[in-house]
Amino acid sequence: MKRILILAIIWAMNKPSSPADLSRDQVERIAHLANLSLTKEEIKKFQKQLSAVLNYFKVLQKMDTSGVQATSQVTGLENVIREDNVSSGLSVEQALSNSPQKYNHFFQIKGIFEDES
């Protein structure tokens, strides 16, 4: 993927910037949706790289897909369910074993209703 991005960047740098290039605002919005905090330098870097790849993706727009069904599952399975039988799972200790912050038998997380600090 890294190689594809490097070539996409080289390819993109040789063409005039198209209106489809991502703006800084768009990159910040995407990062916010993805719960990623990016530095100013990262936003700049990713702006160029993502724009190049997204422009490459446009090759699919040329294709006629009218009347074509979307595929989300390649082996035809649908609605796979199981019997509602109780079985054992992880113990509380096991479930908490990798958590950095625990309190009694709970995962400890940041407050939702408090001020973000």
Added chain:
Amino acid sequence: MSLNDLNIIEARKGLEKKKFSVAELVKDCLKRIQQTDDEINAFLTVCEKEAIEDASKKDALLKDKVNWKQLPLLGIPLAIKDLFLTEGIRTTAGSRVLANYIPQYDSTVVSRLKEAGAIIIGKTNLDAWAHGSSGENSDFGLTRNPWNLNLTPGGSSSGSGASLAADMCLGATGTDTGGSIRLPASFCNQVGLKPTYGRVSRYGVIAMASSFDCPGCLAKTVADQAVLLQVVAGYDQNDATSMKEPVPNYSSFLGSDLKGLKAGIPREYFTKGVCAEVKTAVLKAIEKLSKLGVEATPVSLPHTEYAIACYYILVSSEISSNLARYDGIRYGSGRNSFGDEAKRRIMLGTYSLSTGYYDAYYLKAQKVRTLIKKDFEKVFEKVDILIAPTSPTFPFKLGEKVDDPLTMYLSDVLLCPANIAGMPSLSLTCGFSQDNLPIGMQIIGRQFNEGVLLQVGDAYEKMTDWHLRKPKLD
């Protein structure tokens, strides 16, 4: 020759005939790791103590008569790609995010291998989150190709390919989402099988793209591959995408007559960007197979040129969803520990799925996926298998910036269509370059026809000795 140079079937015979013990076999693997892994960096975790303890347990079992049908991998040291959860053994996905993560349960593949008697020798290096084709995206340093330490072993199952090529183990697990078993197998002179999607359980395998991920194995020979597949294949109720399709006896396919088998040669896989030496080697292999009665015929998969865009839109979308769980609450060190490649893919996916872009990107790519799948269904009405190169080029230099867009495009386009359509594909060596680098060919088949792929691969292997070559390790 030391015991770690053996393949699985040879090692089994030796153990059965009491020519050596499991302890000696494990010791030789550990010795090879100690001697060469500082340079190669195939392993992230070596389970020395556990493997030695396990070896003495297996040796105790071998004192009595062993039911090899029940324990087909008894005493066999295997390397596990660090994307497979192993209970009590650190599992990192090659990422700093999980640098200290100790799983509370085994993945199904690992439990099945353990139930079959295998010994876990260690966890292998990979591109972080399986994002990559060269091993260079690992947060724990890149892995080098034992055939030439300046070259990539291929990825993302880089450590699995390299460790097996260097005989640090007798088999290894991998995952193939867009070629990540087949490419290291091709670059390291191994036999790599991407099973049909749903053939091998994904339970306990850290998810990359849930509708593409195919766990599988790398092996030294096709016969070994059949043994490993037999153990890991089959329905798992813990994986809702696992198929109830019956698991045949894969080894029984080996040695059967190939007369009348129709092989399609897809023209889109032999275009300009494929290096001449690679083309020649694959075509020579097809010629050899014709002598056994295989009928080669040119075919076309017309939507191949759209495979890359289709693949990366869908895969990055699924990645953005699967990596959302790494919030540092239940496990992991939080999202700031993601490397650049992971962040890029997460953001590409988030964009493709977001309001206003979903139709033009994600939905469009899903429809293109249908067209690519239909290409395969159409050709398989006329032929039984497809034969093509695994990679258009030889293993490339670590750190190299490839300036040829055509080669770059093709390096993934030969691999990802099989993942897009969910088809199985077997990669094995069909020649060596002038610089003594392995050249891989892939045999693609209908869904759940792994037996035929193994049959053809084994027949070819019996006519050649590429698989017997070993890299020179200092």
